[in-house]
Amino acid sequence: MSTSTVHIALVGNPNSGKSSLFNCLTGLNQKVGNFPGVTMEKKSGTTQLSGNYIANIIDLPGTYSLYPKRLDEWVSYRVLIGQDPEVHPDVFVVVVDAANLKRNLLFCTQIIDLKKPVVLALTMVDLARKKGIIIDLAELERELGVPVVSVNPRKQKGVPQLKKAIEQTVEQRYKVPARDFIDHRELAGAAIGDVQALLPEVSDYKAIHYLINHEQFNFNPELQNQIERIEEKHAFNHTRTQASEIMQRYTRIKHVMQASVSEPDPRQQTLFTDKLDNLLLHRKWGYLILLGVLFLLFQSVFLLAQFPMDWIDGAFAWTSGALSRALPEVWWSDLLVNGVVAGLGGILVFVPQIMILFGLITLLEDTGYMARISFLTDRLMRSVGLNGKSVMPLISGFACAVPAIMSARAIENRKERLLTILVTPLISCSARLPVYVILIGLVIPNTYLAGFISVQGLVMMGLYLLGLVMALFVSWVAKWFINIKEKSFFILELPIYRAPRWANVGTTMIQKAKIFVFEAGRVIMIISLALWFLSSFGPSKRMEAVEEKRARMVAQQRPAEEIETVYKSEKLGASYAGILGKSIEPLIQPLGYDWRIGISLITSFAAREVFVGTMATLYSVGEDEEGTRLQHKLRDAKKADGSTLFTLATGVSLMIFYVFAMQCMSTLAVVRRETRSWKWPVIQFVYMTGIAYVMSLIAYQLLK
Incomplete structure (x- = not known):
C-alpha cells in the first residue's frame, strides 16, 4: 500500500515545548535551511505518521500572536496567512503550554479563526499539575472545536495519540470549526464584507x-489599490481593531478557562524555579554566577576541543607526510598535499570546537539558563546597539569566531544580529593564541610583579580585553550607520529550569558541524587553493633562479635539512605571495614591519596561527624545537639597514595588528553565508584592517 506525504507546521509561543516536540517526532531525520528571502533558520524533518502517511514537519519560529513585530514572527505569520511561496502546511499543530494556558490560547484561537486545520498539543501538563492546575481535555476540546492531545516529548508520552489526531485531521474526520471563536463582524463588518466581495474564499478574520x-x-x-480604497471608505483603524479583538478574545478565553480548567489560589507558595531565580538573577550574585558559568564554558571549549583538534591536526600532518613521501615531486602532488589536504585540514580542525560549543550552548538553553544570561546582560548590550542575546556569540568568539557567528541566528532583530556578526571577530579567538605567545615571549620580559604576577600574563590578558572593548565600541559607532529600521523588542519569557535532553544536544552538534563543513567549507577550500597557488608559483625567471640556487647547494653537498629550508624560504620570497609581500612593504614599514612580516600577514589569512609557521620557513628554521629556535632567530633578525627588526615597538605593533585585523578566511566565509551577501564581509575586512593599521601605527610610533 502506498503512503502519502502530508505537510505539518509546528507553531506556538516561545518556550512552549515546540522544539522538544519537533525533536521527539523527527529524531535525526532533520535538515536545516533558510526560509525564502531571509537568513532565518528553518528546521524541517520527517516522521512516520501511520501506515498511510509520512509527515514532513517544519518547526516555525515561536510567536505570541498574529500581530508580528520581529523578523522571526513575520516568518511564522507569512506561513499562517498563506503568503509564504514555499511552505504550505496541510495541518497546524499548535503547541500550548498547559502551565500558561490563558496566554497561549490567544495565539491558538487566532489560528483557528483563520480556518486552518488545527491540532492542539498540550505540553508541560506535569508542571501545570504541580502548580495545582487541572485541565479537562474533553471540555477544552468541545470549547475550541479542535482535537486536544496531552503530550510529554521528553518522556515520549502522548506522541502516538498526537499522530492519530493529525491523521484524522488530514482525513477531515475533524472538521475546521464553522463558528468563529469571536464575532469579527463586530470589529469591522462592512469592511470585511467588501474584502470578501473581492476574495470570496477569505474568512472574516x-x-x-x-x-x-x-x-x-x-x-x-x-488588488492593493482596491483594499486600500476599502480601508479609506470605512475609515478602518488598525490599532483600534487589534485592541478590540484582543479584548474580545481574552473575554471568551476566560469563559473557556472557567469551563475546562481548575486553578489553585494564586497566593500559593513559590515554585523551585522562582526560588532559584532569586539567586541567579540577583543584582550582585547573579553577575558573579554568570561570570563563573561563562568562564567554565570558555575553558571547556578549549580543554575538551584540544585533544580531538590535536588528533585531527596530527592525522592530516601524517597524511601530508605520507603523501609527500609516496608521490613524485610534481606540481599536482604539491597541490594535493599543500592545497587540498591542507585545506580540508583547515576546515575539519574547527569541527570539534563547533560541536562542543554548540553542545554546551544547547545544554544552557535546555536547562533554562540561557534566557537568564540574555536577561542579565541586556542593559549593557543595548547601550552599544546590541541586545542580551548578543552576549553568547561574543563570549563564544574567544574560542572561535566561526561557530560564534553561526550562533548569532538566535538574535531576531536584523540590525542587532548584523552588528553582532560584524564585531564578533574582534574578540581574540584561540587561533590568535600562538601568535600572542611567540610575540610576547619575544619582546615582553619574563618578570613578575610582587613576586607572583606575570607581566607576560598581564599583557596576554590585556590583548583579550582590548579586543572585547573595541568590539563594544565599534558596535556603538556602527549602530548609527546601519540603516535598518526594524524596531527592537526584547521580549523574553524565562522558562522553567529542567534537566537537559542529551539526544537534542547530540542532534544539534551534528547539525552545526554539517552546516559548517558543507556550507562554509566550500568557500574555505576555494580560498585555500588560491593561497596555495600564490605561495607556490611566481614569475618564471624568479622561480628558475631559486631552482638554480637549490641545485648549487646540492652540488656543494650541503645538509639536506638546510637545503630544504633555504629552498622553501627562497621559493616563498619569489612566489606571487612573496612579490605581494614585498610590494606592500612601503605600506607596512611605518608599522615597523619588513617584507617577510608582510608575507606572513598574507599567508596567515588562511588561518592566523599560520603566521608562526610562515616565519619559521622564512627564517630557515627546522622543525625540531621550533618555538625556541624561532624566538632566537627572530631576536637576531635585522632590517635592511642593519637595525634590530623585532623591538618592543614592532612586537607590540604586531600584536595589536593581530588583535584587530580580519586575518581569517573561515570567518569571512561564514559571514558571507550568514548575511547572504559579499557586501558585509568586505565592509568587515576593510574596517577591521583599517583599525588594525591605525592602532598598530600609533603603538609603533609611540614606542619606537
Whole structure:
C-alpha cells in the first residue's frame, strides 16, 4: 500500500515545548535551511505518521500572536496567512503550554479563526499539575472545536495519540470549526464584507489581516489599490481593531478557562524555579554566577576541543607526510598535499570546537539558563546597539569566531544580529593564541610583579580585553550607520529550569558541524587553493633562479635539512605571495614591519596561527624545537639597514595588528553565508584592517 506525504507546521509561543516536540517526532531525520528571502533558520524533518502517511514537519519560529513585530514572527505569520511561496502546511499543530494556558490560547484561537486545520498539543501538563492546575481535555476540546492531545516529548508520552489526531485531521474526520471563536463582524463588518466581495474564499478574520497588512503581501497592484480604497471608505483603524479583538478574545478565553480548567489560589507558595531565580538573577550574585558559568564554558571549549583538534591536526600532518613521501615531486602532488589536504585540514580542525560549543550552548538553553544570561546582560548590550542575546556569540568568539557567528541566528532583530556578526571577530579567538605567545615571549620580559604576577600574563590578558572593548565600541559607532529600521523588542519569557535532553544536544552538534563543513567549507577550500597557488608559483625567471640556487647547494653537498629550508624560504620570497609581500612593504614599514612580516600577514589569512609557521620557513628554521629556535632567530633578525627588526615597538605593533585585523578566511566565509551577501564581509575586512593599521601605527610610533 502506498503512503502519502502530508505537510505539518509546528507553531506556538516561545518556550512552549515546540522544539522538544519537533525533536521527539523527527529524531535525526532533520535538515536545516533558510526560509525564502531571509537568513532565518528553518528546521524541517520527517516522521512516520501511520501506515498511510509520512509527515514532513517544519518547526516555525515561536510567536505570541498574529500581530508580528520581529523578523522571526513575520516568518511564522507569512506561513499562517498563506503568503509564504514555499511552505504550505496541510495541518497546524499548535503547541500550548498547559502551565500558561490563558496566554497561549490567544495565539491558538487566532489560528483557528483563520480556518486552518488545527491540532492542539498540550505540553508541560506535569508542571501545570504541580502548580495545582487541572485541565479537562474533553471540555477544552468541545470549547475550541479542535482535537486536544496531552503530550510529554521528553518522556515520549502522548506522541502516538498526537499522530492519530493529525491523521484524522488530514482525513477531515475533524472538521475546521464553522463558528468563529469571536464575532469579527463586530470589529469591522462592512469592511470585511467588501474584502470578501473581492476574495470570496477569505474568512472574516483573514479579511481583517488583509486590511491591516496587505502592503506586506504579494498582491498585484490593482488588488492593493482596491483594499486600500476599502480601508479609506470605512475609515478602518488598525490599532483600534487589534485592541478590540484582543479584548474580545481574552473575554471568551476566560469563559473557556472557567469551563475546562481548575486553578489553585494564586497566593500559593513559590515554585523551585522562582526560588532559584532569586539567586541567579540577583543584582550582585547573579553577575558573579554568570561570570563563573561563562568562564567554565570558555575553558571547556578549549580543554575538551584540544585533544580531538590535536588528533585531527596530527592525522592530516601524517597524511601530508605520507603523501609527500609516496608521490613524485610534481606540481599536482604539491597541490594535493599543500592545497587540498591542507585545506580540508583547515576546515575539519574547527569541527570539534563547533560541536562542543554548540553542545554546551544547547545544554544552557535546555536547562533554562540561557534566557537568564540574555536577561542579565541586556542593559549593557543595548547601550552599544546590541541586545542580551548578543552576549553568547561574543563570549563564544574567544574560542572561535566561526561557530560564534553561526550562533548569532538566535538574535531576531536584523540590525542587532548584523552588528553582532560584524564585531564578533574582534574578540581574540584561540587561533590568535600562538601568535600572542611567540610575540610576547619575544619582546615582553619574563618578570613578575610582587613576586607572583606575570607581566607576560598581564599583557596576554590585556590583548583579550582590548579586543572585547573595541568590539563594544565599534558596535556603538556602527549602530548609527546601519540603516535598518526594524524596531527592537526584547521580549523574553524565562522558562522553567529542567534537566537537559542529551539526544537534542547530540542532534544539534551534528547539525552545526554539517552546516559548517558543507556550507562554509566550500568557500574555505576555494580560498585555500588560491593561497596555495600564490605561495607556490611566481614569475618564471624568479622561480628558475631559486631552482638554480637549490641545485648549487646540492652540488656543494650541503645538509639536506638546510637545503630544504633555504629552498622553501627562497621559493616563498619569489612566489606571487612573496612579490605581494614585498610590494606592500612601503605600506607596512611605518608599522615597523619588513617584507617577510608582510608575507606572513598574507599567508596567515588562511588561518592566523599560520603566521608562526610562515616565519619559521622564512627564517630557515627546522622543525625540531621550533618555538625556541624561532624566538632566537627572530631576536637576531635585522632590517635592511642593519637595525634590530623585532623591538618592543614592532612586537607590540604586531600584536595589536593581530588583535584587530580580519586575518581569517573561515570567518569571512561564514559571514558571507550568514548575511547572504559579499557586501558585509568586505565592509568587515576593510574596517577591521583599517583599525588594525591605525592602532598598530600609533603603538609603533609611540614606542619606537
